[in-house]
Amino acid sequence: MIETIVGLLGLALGAAVAFFYAMNASAKSADGKIRRAEEECKRITSQARDEAETQKKEILVNAKDEAMRLVAEREKEFRQQRQELVDIERRIAQREEKIEQRSEAVGKRENTITVREKELDEKHEQADQIVEKQRKELERIAGLNQETAKQIILDELRQKMSYELAQKAKNMEEEAKDKALQKAREVILGSVQRIASEYTAEVTVSAVPLPSEEIKGKIIGREGRNIRTFETATGVDLLVDDTPEVVTISCFDPVRREIGKLALEKLITDGRIHPGRIEEVVEQATREFEDRLKLEGDQALLEVGLQQAKPELVKLLGRLRFRTSYGQNVLAHSIEVAMLSAHMANELGLDARKAKRAGIFHDIGKAVDREREGSHDELGAEILRKNGEPIEVVEAARLHHSDIAPTSVYAVLVQAADAISASRPGARRESFEAYIQRLESLETIAKSFRGVEKTYAIQAGREIRVIVKPKDIDDVLAYQMARDIAARIENELTYPGTIKVTVIREVRYTENAK
Structure with missing residues (x-):
């Protein structure tokens, strides 16, 4: 087929050349042109045939090389696949060998476990027999049966659980107090923001028609x-x-x-x-x-049965008519404290007039605390000292809000009367007998608990302090005792305001250096 194509191409080229020479050769004859055209055609045809033969040989050589390359690649892939199959067969054989070894080991282990189970069953039976024998021997020695021993164990467990519950209750209460304190601050702040302006306007303005x-x-x-x-x-x-x-x-x-x-x-x-x-x-x-x-001061002194006082003290006492503290008129409060102090002094066989002076002047510092620096108790003591009042009256004014131990009994009376009046503004004055009875009731309730060493009712019965034995009561039980005492006071006593219960557990270690 290639030869035919080459022949056709040669004929076409020859015809073209002949036509060219025929058209352009004007002087030559038609025969010469044809002959030369035929020669040229033969030459071109021969050249085309040679080139076609050369290309044919090259194509055959390339095809043979490609076929040999493909055969080599296929043989290489076959060898690789065969090697992989050999490796897989080897691994399978190894796994089968390991499985057989494991099966043998499992069989041996099962046999060992079976033997041990039998041994354990025998030992359990022996242990049960020994335990039963020991239980009977213990019951014979202790004189307790199983139910009694169980009850003892339950009692110990109940006591232990009570201790743990008290510990958890303490932790929960402390956490609740922290949250309640934060919440209380938010509530108080919100309340102050809402009503502060109204309350301030109410107590700081006067209308004139x-x-x-x-x-x-x-x-x-x-x-x-x-x-x-x-x-x-x-x-x-x-x-x-x-x-x-x-x-x-x-x-x-x-x-x-x-x-x-x-x-x-x-x-x-x-x-x-x-x-x-x-x-x-x-x-x-x-x-x-x-x-x-001056008139207000004279009337206050007359009401409590006092007449002699320096003019400066009388005026300052009258200023208390226009001073309030926590919603309570300070002059009315001072009159009540004076009467309470005098009543207690009479019961104790003390000087009632001195108790009245200490009571009526105990808050005199509030008349000037807006104008001078310092607390009203220190200011009051300074004013009373400058005006020549007795040392008992001065000390009563200085210590009626202090934790320092009073140096005179009149300071104690004023402190108690001040607490009573402040805790019950506007209420009837409490008799001395009822006051003493309330203190004794508080101490009696506290002493009824196990491990209590001493009790003290202080702050006019608004606080009870309980000292416990550290060997009998630990911190958790002390916390639980405070809650129990407070609960009994709430259930058994009637009292104004609140009563604070403080349980004190103190441990001291002493060693002498020689």
Whole structure:
């Protein structure tokens, strides 16, 4: 087929060449052209045949090489697969050998286990016989049967479980206290934010009625001169707003607020309101208020049966009429403390008048604690010392809120009376017999518990301290004892306020160095 193609190509080329020569040769004859064309055609045909033969040989050689390469690759893959099969057969044989060895080992182990099970069964039977024999021997020696011994064990277990439960209860209560403290802070903070402004407005302002709205203009004055003069002279804030026929005086100091109210009422009644008149009326109101303070102090002393006191103390005592503490009027509280102290002093055969003085003046420092630095008990003791009061009265004022041991019995009486009055504001005075009975009841309840060494009812019966024996009571049992004592007090006694139960467990180790 290749030869045919080559022949056709040669003919085509020859025809083309002949046609070319025929068209371009003008001087030669047609025969010469044909002959040369035939020769050229033969030459081209021969050359094409040679080239085709060469390409044919090359194709055959390449095909033979490719076939040999493919055969070699197939033989190589076959050898690899055969080697893999040989390796797999070898591994299978090894595994079968190992399985046979393991089967033999398992069989031997099963035989060993069977033998040991029989031995264990025999030993269990022997152990049961020995235990039964020992149990009978123990019952004979101890004189206890199985049920009695079981009850003893249960009692010990119950005691141990009670100890563990008390420990867990202590941990849970401590955790609950921490969470409750945080929650209480949040609640109190929220409550303060909601009602602080209302409460402050209620206790720090005084309203003064006006006969007409025209008075407001006079109070303010031209360019506010009158109101500025009034606020400067009295130290209060005067609020003139749209409230009909009312102006408001605001100040944290109740004495200044009362003087301002008195002066403003006088100015409204007089009708002449200008800076000069304002200063004059404020001075007059201040003098009248000083007289009122003296009158309040004299009435308080008269109420408790005392008459002799220096004028400065009388005025300071009168200032307590306008001072409150935790919602309780301080002067009324002082009168109650004086009467309670005197009542207890009479029962103990002490000087009732000295007890009254210590009670009526114990909070005298609250009359000046807004103006001076220091606590009211230290300020009160300093004032009483400067005014020549007896040392018992001074000490009662200084120590009625202190943990320091009082140096006189009158300080103890005032401390107890102050606690009673503060815990029950507005209540009837408690008799000395009821007070002593309540203290004895607290100590009796505490002493009824096992391991208690000493008991002390303090703070006018608002706290009971229990000292336990450290060898009999550990920390967990002390915690449980405090809870049990508090529960019995709640169930058996009637008392105002709250009673704090403190259980003290103290261990001391002493060694002498030689």
